[in-house]
Amino acid sequence: MKNYLEEGVPTIEEARLLLEDGKRLFPGPWIEHSINAGKAAELMAKNCNDLNSDVALVLGMLHDIGVRFGPTYMKHTLLGYNFAMEKGYHKVARICLTHSFNCNDIRSSFGRWDHCSDEEYNFIKDYIETVKYDDYDKLIQLCDALALPSGYCLMEKRMVDVALRHGMHEHIIDKWKATFETKLYFEEKMGKSLYSVLPGVVENTFK
Template sequence: MEFVEDRLYAEQLLNAAAISNPGTWVQHSINVARAAEYIAIDLQKSGCEIDPNIAYTSGLLHDIGRYVGYTPSVIHSLDGYLFMINKGYEGTANICVTHSFPSTNLEAVNGWREIPSHIQIQLYEILNQIEWTIYDKLVTLCDALADDKGFSTIEKRIVSAAIRNGINSNSPILWKGYFSIKQEIEKVIQKSIYRLLPNIEESIYTDIALIGTVSK
């Protein structure tokens, strides 16, 4: 399974997508990449088979489907998957989808009913054939740790997203998914992931985003 390994190439893809659809999602992607690399380095030191460079490029490209422009809910995940599959990078393509689904309950995703049924079916089929790797888990976690301003606690990101985008009765299932991955990784590195992210304490003092969407 192929992943994008060339950082320069990954940055070129992101820059081209940013021209097609400028927005805060671009800096968010950069910060997700940084968080993934920081945590991957510690995972590697703890004996985990992981390449911090792939962790970085995977974080950088996880939202590449946003190049299309604004689409409802997690449709960008399918757009990103198809984009990377066409370039021959199945591993990176999978991450474009998996990062949106910290739970196997797809209907728990906010805005799921806004997605056309044929796209729902495609996402179901793709997710059913994916065997999650450490990169899928790590980028999913880091997506909840980084916004366009920098690093943040998961709790703050969840509350901000809930205020801006709303929630449904299944939202706590998704939240549990993030914390399950967090605990799994922390069990390996034997420390809080927050200790690995520079200046994360600054998020305590910054205002929470109340309008707009971080990824739009």
């Protein structure tokens, strides 16, 4: 059976199996969040002429796959990268690192680095500072900012939700500005509001 959707990306079925295995190892709302991020990426990609909606779905589903190893905070990005690289899914591995950093500065991220060694931290730092984001990187960053375990909401609600859980710091505004720039980029690309392609935004935002 073919396990690759395209080079570096597993099939949708394989992605589902990886999430199921992740749920068995470390159950939690990250599973529903990942599924919803994948669906959002798929729906948006269907409205962009140059993106593959199946690839977008899989990348969104697996962006947090490093969480399968437990509560390691920001190290989940590197754990996901290593896990995906070992399986030959280099495009997934890239997304595992880039999804948390809307601008090329890891100081802008929420979360703690407690579980990372200096070597691991510097690897992530160097990677993010030198990588040139493509549309899939930007798409998953955006969908990560929209997807709750319960569905989709206004980005502002998700931002406040994350800020309340992780706290604020001096670089957060840069992250938020980059997120809104990405939102505008895809709305121009699609020719419509991103909220018009995502179901349940009003219900999830105001319930």
